[in-house]
Amino acid sequence: MRGNVLAIAVQLSGLVLAPLLPGVIQTIKARLQGRVGTSPLQPYRDLRRLWGKRSVAPYDSTYVYRLAPSLSAAALACAVLVVPIGASTIGWLGSDMLVPIGLLALARFSTAAAAWDPGGGFSLMAAGRDLMFSVFAEPLLLLAFVLVAIGSHSTDLVQMVAAAGDPHVATLPAHWCAALAFGLVVLVETGRQPIDNPDTHLELTMVHEGPLLEYAGRDLAMLQWTAAARHWLMLVLAVTFFVPMPAPVPWNLLTLALGVAGLCALVALVETSLAKMRILRVPVLLGAGVAICMIGLASWIAQGAL
Amino acid sequence: MGGGRPTGSHAEVHADEADIRSAPPDDWRDAVADLLSRGYTFGSLHATGAPDAVELRAAFIRNGGFQMVTCRPADRHAPTIVDLVPAADWDEREAADLSGLVFDGRLTRPLLKHPGQLEQWTTTVRGRDTHQVAVGPIHAGIIESGHFRFHVVGERILRVDLQLFYKHRGLERAAVGRELSEALGFAQRACAACAVTNSVAYAHACEQALGLVPSSDLARARTVLLELERLYNHLNDVGAACAGVGFSPGSMVFAALKERAQRVNQALTGHRFLFNTVQVTRSDLEVNPQSARAARVELREIRAAAEDAWREVLFHGSVQNRFAGVGVVTAANAITLGMVGPVARASGVGGDTRCASPRLVYAGFKSATPLDPGGDVRARVEMRALELPATFDLLDTLLEGGLGRAASEPAGEPVATGMAAVESPRGRTFCTIERSGPAITRLRLRTSSYANWPAVALAATDNLLPEFPLINKSFELCYACCDR
Numbered sequence: 155m156r157g158n159v160l161a162i163a164v165q166l167s168g169l170v171l172a173p174l175l176p177g178v179i180q181t182i183k184a185r186l187q188g189r190v191g192t193s194p195l196q197p198y199r200d201l202r203r204l205w206g207k208r209s210v211a212p213y214d215s216t217y218v219y220r221l222a223p224s225l226s227a228a229a230l231a232c233a234v235l236v237v238p239i240g241a242s243t244i245g246w247l248g249s250d251m252l253v254p255i256g257l258l259a260l261a262r263f264s265t266a267a268a269a270w271d272p273g274g275g276f277s278l279m280a281a282g283r284d285l286m287f288s289v290f291a292e293p294l295l296l297l298a299f300v301l302v303a304i305g306s307h308s309t310d311l312v313q314m315v316a317a318a319g320d321p322h323v324a325t326l327p328a329h330w331c332a333a334l335a336f337g338l339v340v341l342v343e344t345g346r347q348p349i350d351n352p353d354t355h356l357e358l359t360m361v362h363e364g365p366l367l368e369y370a371g372r373d374l375a376m377l378q379w380t381a382a383a384r385h386w387l388m389l390v391l392a393v394t395f396f397v398p399m400p401a402p403v404p405w406n407l408l409t410l411a412l413g414v415a416g417l418c419a420l421v422a423l424v425e426t427s428l429a430k431m432r433i434l435r436v437p438v439l440l441g442a443g444v445a446i447c448m449i450g451l452a453s454w455i456a457q458g459a460l
Numbered sequence: 461m462g463g464g465r466p467t468g469s470h471a472e473v474h475a476d477e478a479d480i481r482s483a484p485p486d487d488w489r490d491a492v493a494d495l496l497s498r499g500y501t502f503g504s505l506h507a508t509g510a511p512d513a514v515e516l517r518a519a520f521i522r523n524g525g526f527q528m529v530t531c532r533p534a535d536r537h538a539p540t541i542v543d544l545v546p547a548a549d550w551d552e553r554e555a556a557d558l559s560g561l562v563f564d565g566r567l568t569r570p571l572l573k574h575p576g577q578l579e580q581w582t583t584t585v586r587g588r589d590t591h592q593v594a595v596g597p598i599h600a601g602i603i604e605s606g607h608f609r610f611h612v613v614g615e616r617i618l619r620v621d622l623q624l625f626y627k628h629r630g631l632e633r634a635a636v637g638r639e640l641s642e643a644l645g646f647a648q649r650a651c652a653a654c655a656v657t658n659s660v661a662y663a664h665a666c667e668q669a670l671g672l673v674p675s676s677d678l679a680r681a682r683t684v685l686l687e688l689e690r691l692y693n694h695l696n697d698v699g700a701a702c703a704g705v706g707f708s709p710g711s712m713v714f715a716a717l718k719e720r721a722q723r724v725n726q727a728l729t730g731h732r733f734l735f736n737t738v739q740v741t742r743s744d745l746e747v748n749p750q751s752a753r754a755a756r757v758e759l760r761e762i763r764a765a766a767e768d769a770w771r772e773v774l775f776h777g778s779v780q781n782r783f784a785g786v787g788v789v790t791a792a793n794a795i796t797l798g799m800v801g802p803v804a805r806a807s808g809v810g811g812d813t814r815c816a817s818p819r820l821v822y823a824g825f826k827s828a829t830p831l832d833p834g835g836d837v838r839a840r841v842e843m844r845a846l847e848l849p850a851t852f853d854l855l856d857t858l859l860e861g862g863l864g865r866a867a868s869e870p871a872g873e874p875v876a877t878g879m880a881a882v883e884s885p886r887g888r889t890f891c892t893i894e895r896s897g898p899a900i901t902r903l904r905l906r907t908s909s910y911a912n913w914p915a916v917a918l919a920a921t922d923n924l925l926p927e928f929p930l931i932n933k934s935f936e937l938c939y940a941c942c943d944r
Contacts, residue, residue: 187712275593279925348778351706355600356929358593429778430706433615433926 156249156312157242158403164410165239169231172386173197173379175418176352182422197382204375212272212368222268223369223376226261230383233257237390238312240406241319249311251299254387255292258343261380262288269365276357280364283433287349287361290440291342294335297447301332302395304454318395326457331450333396338443340388340421342436345381347425349436359430389417478526478668478879485538488516488531492541495520495527501811502798503881504890505541505551506904507559514559518548519879519892524816526879528892533561540566547798550910572625578609582621585611590618593925597626604939608928615924620917627943635903640666640893641740643900647891650905651940652733653696656682656689657884658905659738661891664819666740667868669878669895674819677866681743683821684858685734686882687851691759692721693885694802694844694851695766697936701841702773704930705782713769720762724755742867752862756855763852770845783838787919787931790835797918800911801887802843803935808833813883820882821858825850837934884908886937909941 155162177194184191211220233254236247243249262284269281303309305326306317323329341349345362354360357367366377393399393413399406431439483491496502500520509515516538520527531538540563542549553571555561562568575581585592590613597605605626611618631650635643647662648655660682667674674682699714722732728747729737737745747755773779789799794807804811805827812827814820828846830839878893887908894902916935920928 183708187708188716189712279593347706353708354706356704357600358595358928359926426709428707429702429776429782431778432782433924 155243156245157238158240159242161238161240161242161403161407162244164407165235165237165242165244168234168239168386168390169383172234173201173382175385175389175414176382178415178418179346179385179422179425182419183426186422186426197378201375201379204370204378205372207371209369209371209373211373212274215272219268219271220373222264223373223380225264226380227376227383229257229261229264230380230387233387234383236311237387237394238315239390239394239410240403241312241315241401242403243312251303251309251311251314254311254391255295255299258295258384258387259288259292265365265377272368274368276360276367277365279358280360280362280367283361284365287342287436287440290437290444291339294440294443294447295339295343297444297451298332298335298339301328301335301447301450301454304459305329315394319399319401321398324398327453328450329396331446331453333392335443335447335450336392336396338440340392340417341424342440343388344385344421346421348428348431349439351430359433361433389414389421392417478528478875478877480528480530480875480877482530482532485531485534488529489539489541489544491529491531492518492544495529496544498522500527502545502547503879503888504892504904504906505548505555506892506902506906507555507561508894508902508904511560514561516555516561517892519890521879521881521888521890524813524818524881526881528877528879536560537562537564539564540568542566545798546796547911550914551906572628574623574625581623582609583611583619585618587613589613597623604943606939610920610925610928612925615926617920617923617925617928620920620928622913622917624913624939624942626939629943631944632903632905635900637899637901639898640670640895640900643903644738644740647903647905648735648738650944651907651909651938652735653693653938654689654884654886654889654907654909654941656685656734656738657882657889658891658907660686660820661880661882661889661905662893662903663738663740664880664882665878665891665893666895667819667878668880669875669893670741671870671872671874672741672868673871674868675866676821677864678743678868679819679821680858681745681863681866682738682819684855684863685729685737685745686820687854687858688721688725688728689734690851690885691762691848691855692718692725694848695721695762697844697885697933698770698773698841700933700936701783701837701930702779704933705779707773707776707779710769710773710776710779713765713772717762717766717769720758724758724762727751728755742865743863744865745863746865747859747863749862752859756859759852759855759859763848766845766848770848774842774845780838782930783841783934784836785834786837786927787840787923787934788834788836789915789919791833793918794835794915797915798911799887799915801884801908802847803840803912803915804887806830806833806839806843807835811888813881813888817883819880821854825854837930840934886935887911905944907938907941909938912937913942 177197181191181194232247235244236253266281266285269277302314306314345352350361393410397413399409500522503519503521505518507514507516515530515532517530552563556568557572569581593610595608597607607623609621631646635646648659650658695714695718699711702710725734726732789807791808794804794809814822814825830843880891881888889908890906892904919931
């Protein structure tokens with residue numbers, strides 16, 4: 155354990171609070187579209203309903219398919235516990251910035267492998283697209299992290315967060331480049347428009363939803379929780395790195411809560427105001443993100459940090 | 461009572477002459493070629509008669525006038541006309557499946573009878589990395605049954621094979637033997653979204669066979685119903701295209717407008733889908749001046765709101781990016797496939813049945829022309845929006861003073877066969893009836909969806925697989941129209 159007990163308690167409660175974020179986004183989206191919409195607690199109701207149901211697996215599927223939900227849920231649970239809150243972390247799995255990247259990749263790998271196992275057309279297609287996106291999204295995430303890490307001279311997330319809390323970072327071009335790139339990563343990882351449409355029923359257009367099509371019951375509940383945990387992970391990271399946070403823990407936590415809520419509203423706004431983009435334009439957009447990171451890197455070099 | 465507006469002279473009403481002549485099997489192709497060379501376009505083809513004496517009948521249309529050629533195939537073998545009229549492909553396959561005819565000179569794949577083997581209805585695609593993606597017949601949304609077999613390389617569609625006709629209801633067969641007015645229901649229920657078009661096409665065909673023409677009040681009532689149907693369908697189709705790219709503000713606004721239009725339907729006729737509003741030889745629809753006035757006020761508000769909403773969609777970059785250049789059907793292909801309706805006009809191929817509809821109130825009607833007939837999703841969606849002003853204008857004019865009961869008037873000799881073409885929201889719907897006394901002996905309804913489905917497969921070719929739902933929605937065709 156490193157840091158404040160209250161902050162660590164919030165970090166642990168992330169496992170429970172995560173489904174609130176997609177719920178809030180859906181509610182705001184519905185309001186923006188002129189609908190009443192569901193309550194922000196709807197994801198919890200869905201999880202409870204699914205948890206009470208039996209899991210069904212396709213004929214011919216092996217342990218690769220059956221293991222995927224628990225493996226991805228476990229990977230995301232670990233990732234949530236690695237990301238520090240209020241510069242404090244429970245520290246069971248360390249706090250290196252490469253750990254969440256690896257865990258996200260593990261979760262992605264397990265669902266992609268599970269799509270290949272029974273070989274359903276829609277799941278395979280969607281998993282293929284997800285992997286294609288990740289070819290561009292993973293380096294982008296890494297680059298955004300690196301830009302922040304250079305400033306703190308450490309790849310330890312606790313130190314990176316502490317460095318990002320310094321008001322001085324707002325004057326660094328690299329920091330803004332990282333924020334821009336990270337915004338793109340948030341949209342890819344959470345499967346939000348304009349990259350992916352989480353509300354679609356059109357199988358042919360699916361990316362993140364596709365590999366989930368065959369799952370049912372508890373397996374589906376775990377995968378839906380995984381998707382929610384991805385929202386938590388990305389939005390919390392975005393706020394802790396790129397929103398100026400006061401050091402005292404209660405104020406820090408309040409800023410975090412407000413920041414995450416604000417980002418939820420922003421995601422809902424982006425999703426409502428933009429149509430989903432053509433699938434082969436996504437790599438171009440992510441490539442632009444990489445270019446922005448390179449500019450950030452160049453600015454570090456210009457400042458003599460490297 | 462209706463206002464009794466002047467709706468064109470009687471000479472105009474008589475313009476829909478119908479001529480029928482028979483040709484021996486050897487001259488069948490020549491007779492068809494002759495009609496085509498005289499500027500007639502293909503309307504419909506069907507087989508009729510007892511199993512031992514099947515007769516083939518092809519109907520053609522030009523400027524609201526009909527020509528029919530019939531032929532009695534010897535020994536169930538008929539020469540194909542599909543090389544002359546590619547649009548008759550499905551018609552011939554349907555005739556082969558339902559009447560056991562054999563068409564010489566073509567590969568006749570089954571249409572209604574689904575073969576078990578994939579090779580019998582899909583095109584074999586060979587090559588490195590090609591694979592098939594099967595979609596349907598059960599879909600995730602609330603859609604009718606249809607199976608799409610995609611041959612793809614990566615995300616690119618090489619070819620789509622459609623298998624529709626899953627729920628053949630035998631509507632046309634069930635109508636046989638019933639009285640003309642009673643059989644109307646079978647034509648109407650072929651499809652909910654085109655219920656009025658189907659009914660009016662059937663009623664016109666019956667009235668033509670009975671030697672009747674609609675009075676101006678009857679024509680007015682039916683035109684109002686047709687335009688009400690077009691209105692809610694077009695509003696729905698624009699919203700559906702927005703939903704296809706995940707642009708929820710657009711789909712929500714247009715869904716709400718469609719709901720308002722359907723409430724106008726409910727208020728005027730007592731049915732949101734305008735069911736049972738059309739009768740053969742007469743119209744029982746009564747709209748008092750007060751409700752007509754209220755409907756006109758509401759329609760004006762819908763018009764203003766629809767124009768605002770369309771402007772938002774038209775100038776929304778991320779939506780137009782998805783629409784432009786996707787699912788292109790060239791004008792040449794549209795003509796070859798016999799495409800009809802707004803989707804054909806979006807490819808620059810004219811032909812709005814409303815321009816020559818002597819039995820309806822479309823005097824002086826000019827069909828909307830696209831600004832840029834690219835034949836892509838953008839043009840097809842835009843076509844719906846461009847057609848709305850004419851519909852609003854017509855409704856505003858024709859609803860003035862309300863509608864009253866009306867009947868058709870005798871105008872000629874009764875005949876055995878009647879033909880009619882009516883412009884549905886999706887294009888020209890063709891109806892042919894044959895009767896013996898007061899009873900139907902053959903009903904054939906060839907809807908606009910039936911005419912346009914092959915074009916969907918063509919439009920999808922060479923596009924990306926995730927674009928297919930959008931391309932499909934830009935046509936927004938009906939599966940039930942196949943399941944007659």
